[in-house]
Amino acid sequence: MKRFLKTAFMIIVFSAFLAAGAYAEDEPPEELPAEPQIDENGYIKVTEDTVPEENLNYYIDDAVEIHERIVFPESAGLLIKKGAHLQLYAGGTADIRGTLIVEQGARVTVSGTFLARENSKVECDGEFAATKSSDVHIAGEFINGGESTVSFGGKLSLYNSGVYENKGATSFAKSAEAVLSGNYVVPESGKLFIRGSVSTTLNSEISADGYVYLSGRLYNTGTVSFGKKAVNVFKDGQFVLGKSGRVLDERAEEKSENNKTGGDKKTLRGIDVSYYQGAVDWKKVKAAGIDFAFLRSSVGDYYTDETFDYNISEAQRAGIKVGVYHYCRADSAESARAEAKYFLDIVKQYKPDFPVVVDIEDGRQEKLSVEELTLIADIFCEEVKKAGFQPMIYSSASWLNNRLDTKKLSDNEIWVAHWGTLKPAYNGSYGVWQYSCKGRVSGINGAVDLDIAYIDYSK
Secondary structure (H helix, E strand, O other): OHHHHHHHHHHHHHHHHHHHHHHHHHOOOOOOOOOOOEOOOOOEEOOOOOOOOOOOEEEEOOEEEEOOEEEEOOOOEEEEOOOOEEEEOOOOEEEEOOEEEEOOOOEEEEOOEEEEOOOOEEEEOOEEEEOOOOEEEEOOEEEEOOOOEEEEOOEEEEOOOOEEEEOOEEEEOOOOEEEEOOEEEEOOOOEEEEOOEEEEOOOOEEEEOOEEEEOOEEEEOOEEEEOOOOEEEEOOOEEEEOOOOEEEEHHHHHHOOOOOOOOOOOOEEEEEEOHHHOOOOHHHHHHOOOOEEEEEEEEOOOEEOOOHHHHHHHHHHOOOEEEEEEEOOOOOHHHHHHHHHHHHHHHOOOOOOOOEEEEOOOHHHHHOOHHHHHHHHHHHHHHHHHOOOOEEEEEEHHHHHHOOOOOOOOOOEEEEEOOOOOOOOOOOOOOEEEEEEEEOOOOOOOOEEEEEEOOOOOO
């Protein structure tokens, strides 16, 4: 009996052991965390489970997608290696507080929110493409390297603390909307293409020593400055100066030491109007930040602008400094004197703050020689001087360069017209620049010419 019990007990124990073994084989073994892949520099490979930690550096060497939010702390770095592609989808956020390096041959595509925080640094030598749905914020330093391409198709905000250094090629697509409050630098090697909308705020500056192309809209209330080697090309682009906007150009200073546009001087915002603008609300025009206006008084020796009396009295009443201009159709010395007399009979009862202008651009004057057209302008200006007014000549940059001998007219002020450019293509000095014919100003229905004065003639 004892032998039977002992045998039975051993059978039970052995059966239990076999059962336990069979159960263990059915249960999946507990998975241990995979060891992080570390490269020769000690950088940790980013995977879908990566949660970046402080004081560590990370790398991407293949395709990585971001659909949610990932934060790289101030002391952390991220390296996108050659051949790799980091794709940030709409709804995702990449919050860079440390350093991001994009190697040549690497790519970053942003369709979500990209934040480069204050004190962060982004160095791109590869490709950085922000799509139409992107929202990019730069408060740190963003360097577009010499061989890289950066494109913005959505929203871009460059904050006061931010610096964008455009050593390579940067383009703003037609869909782009950029607001620059920091410093945007285009060195000699840099190329900037503006096909969308770019606005600068009060304390911002675009400093260009390289190539700037504009076929979109640049609204400047800060400072746009050009170095001596800068090249700017406009193709139907719109350059608008806001109330505090300035344009500084070292190329102008180099061409002429006496160029009135050179140097860091306060500019005045102005418009020029005629009966084409209809009834102008001059109080609204003044409130919109307009400092001066040139008002058309007459054409030839036969027409007085029907809005002139109203415009000059109401503009001055609103506190706007006014000048007066006459559209000249003279084709001889005699007709120039006749037009000057007609013009002066209209304006002699007024006291304009700005110069009295002869507008030289009529088609019938194209047949005249340089000597003949210069004589007409000279006669008109002499008659204006005799009447006690300060004379000025208005014409296009092309006519001033090719159809008028401005050296013989150097005693007179110059008002140059050249639209759609960051600087008129006129080689002489000038006090006023008409830079647009498509301006919009509160108090005026429709388009109006926009001007900058580099001299306050009222003083």
